[in-house]
Amino acid sequence: MLKEATRESYGKALAEFAEKYDLYVLDADLSEATKTKIFAQKYPERFIDCGIAEANMVSVAAGLAASGKTVFASSFAMFLAGRAFEQVRNSIGYPHLNVKLGATHAGLSVGEDGATHQCNEDIALMRTIPGMVVLNPADPVEARLAVKAAIEHDGPVYLRFGRMPIEQILPDDYKFEIGKGTVLKDGTDVAVIATGLMVGEALKAAEMLEQKSISAAVINISSIKPLDKKLILEYSIRCGALVTSEEHSIIGGLGSAVCEAVSEAAPCPVIRHGVEDMFGKSGAAQKVLDYYKLNAEGIVQKVLEAVSLKK
Amino acid sequence: MEEIQKNELKNIALRIRRDIIEQVYNAKSGHPGGSLSIADIITYLYFKEMNIDPSNPKDPDRDRLVLSKGHSCPALYAALAERGYFSTEILKTFRKLDSFLQGHPDMKNTPGVDMSSGSLGQGISAACGIALAGKLDKKNYRVYAILGDGEIEEGQVWEAFMFASHYCLSNLCVIIDRNGLQIDGKCKDVMSSEPLEDKMQAFGFDVKVIDAHDFDDIESAFNTAKNTTDRPTAIIANSVKGKGVSFMENVVSWHGTAPNEQQYEQAMSELKEVR
Structure with missing residues (x-):
């Protein structure tokens, strides 16, 4: 069975599905940690580093989506759902734009970085935004499938990934569907x-x-x-x-x-x-x-x- | 610019100013001051500068405008109506329940609105995203973003300026409506962003300072912007808040106040056609 952090599954899935889908990926100087680097190395022309400026990144993602692109914006959950909450709500949520928020390092399992980086509030914040889909995959298999479902869903999606490697618990042929337990x-x-x-x-x-x-x-x-x-x-x-x-x-x-x-x-x-x-x-x-x-x-x-x- | 054309633009700008007053008066709320200060620039953009087709508002090759200072949407709505995106009759529904003319711009429901905006500082970032998409897709459209001189106190604006310069968004033209006033008073007293020319230059923009109410100045700045291919342009437009209505000019309280009946009559009488 596979054991890996869901952030790793996220980065791999972006690189995998970018073959079929015209994805653009934004990051805020954390691509090494969020694992969007896996995508960036394969598709440098579709990767946009926004520097340490999450508020701008989220609204830039909105502008790209308003121009017809499928966009992933990535950072730690703390900075994406926390710092940029109002940008997510007003730039992406209100116009219901096709932006996927790939939030890694969610929850306590961030570990050593401590309380400032352990985001335990992101689900609460994101699910209050009208039209926002909120996905929190259980293992590496589901993380990959959630990325695919997010790409195929027309509208904003918040995806929550972790830093700590976790065991695969779902079968390889697991079926994932938004809205289904x-x-x-x-x-x-x-x-x-x-x-x-x-x-x-x-x-x-x-x-x-x-x-x-x-x-x-x-x-x-x-x-x-x-x-x-x-x-x-x-x-x-x-x-x-x-x-x-x-x-x-x-x-x-x-x-x-x-x-x-x-x-x-x-x-x-x-x-x-x-x-x-x-x-x-x-x-x-x-x-x-x-x-x-x-x-x-x-x-x-x-x-x-x-x-x-x-x- | 030829006198005939200038007079034509002046008359459109007057119509737009009347539309602004009508909207805010009918709604009994809204933001006349900052709408009047951008009326001439909005007029020039929608009637001379931008490559747009009101019958095809979603054309992927069109030029875009992001009104980052979204509260000044009465000016935008007036321009869109006068340009034929929808009937000028609809302006009467501004800010009323079930109108697509929301208190701040809504791209999903208003024909011709290219980006939802209103929460200050976010529109300029979205404009950067749209401009970047144009570069990525090798399209020739241009993106215009209008910001207030109060709005630029938002930190996100400077994140966006860094981004625009870093990615050489030469198809982006930023217009800063420098009317010198914000809700709590004069910008220089509340939170000064001066020296603005130096800051914009330092952030990597080609900078032009113009009189926001002079069509020759406006035309020359936009023409230079179009020919600038190595960096984004910032037009710092020195304007008069409330321009065109004597008692509103340079008076901070007209930022977000609707005129009463008597004030409305006086404003409309001051905004008669030039010929």
Whole structure:
């Protein structure tokens, strides 16, 4: 099985799909880190370095898209969704332009760079923009497919990638579709709805829960917006308790999106597992994740809470 | 420029100024001061300079205009209507519910609007993107971006200027409407961006300083810009905010205020045709 950071899968996918699609890729002096360099080396004439100026880069991308081009603009999640939020909203979101935001180094797994670079707020920010698609792939296989889906989608897409190498958990022939969740393991007592690198942890947690005679379903929600409400409601009704898990603040991300969906149609207890209302800190990526309990053990704990709340 | 043609442009500019007052008066809101200050340049662009076809507003080979100081859209809407992109009757719907004439330009719904804008500082970057696309595609279109002298206090503008120069966007012509006023007062008191000529030169632009209300000056600057092939052009247009309406000229409060009925009548009477 493959093990690589989803940023790596992103850079490779850009280079791969640029053969078939007329893509332009922008970066803000981070191509080495975002891995758009893989594309730049193969297609230098279609790579535009904007220097350390994300606000300008995002609006330049809008201008290129307004001229008919399919554009990827890349930087760290912090600077793309954070610093350039208002440019994303007004230059790209409002005119619904065909710009794909390739955000790498999302979440705590940035590791050593610490809190200033660990963006745990990007999903919350991006999903409030009307018409914005928000994708957070679970592994290298899905990251590649998400890039392809973004290219084929007409309109703005926010893609969230990580820095830390992660294991492939999905089969090579995995089907990815914007707006669709996938049941990776079925269960009846509780459903763990996970996104990004927490999907792999959720699968491990489900195995640990088997030992405790708790049958947990695991659902991969890589398409946070549009959200597969139908699937989520189905499991809300079937299991009567949900746990969401994400490498993102528990405020505004997948957990919030799931709560919004179920509270309006099929309410049940939902426990949100993710980064509590606090900043991250420096450390080796896996150590930081463990410190904040963003691992299988953390999920198991939340599942036990959720199950105890069932009527 | 020949007198006949100059008078023709002057009359169009007067119509555009009347349209501006009509729009803001009807909407009971909007930005007359900075719209009136760019009226002559907008007139020249849409009636003399730009390669455009109102019956084909999405022509990929057309020249583009990005109104980076988007709040001055009454001037843009007036020019588009007078040029035939849509009926001048529609100007009455400016800023009203369900009108495609939004408070700030909306490229998705307004015929002839090349880029949505209004959040200051972003339009110039988008104009850079459009100009770069033209270079990449080896197209001959030109891109015009109008900025305010208050707007250029936004840091993003200078990121964009660096970009324009770095990528030799000679097909980009930046017009800075230097009317000297911004919402909180005189630019020189609020946040000075002077010496602007020196700054633009240092950022790699070919710089022209003109009288924004003199068609000979305007023509000469745009002609030079077209023949500049190694760098972008910046036209610093010294203008009068509120130009053409005596009581609005150089008065900061007319940045974003609509005239009452009496003021409207007076403004319209001052904007009669020259012949």
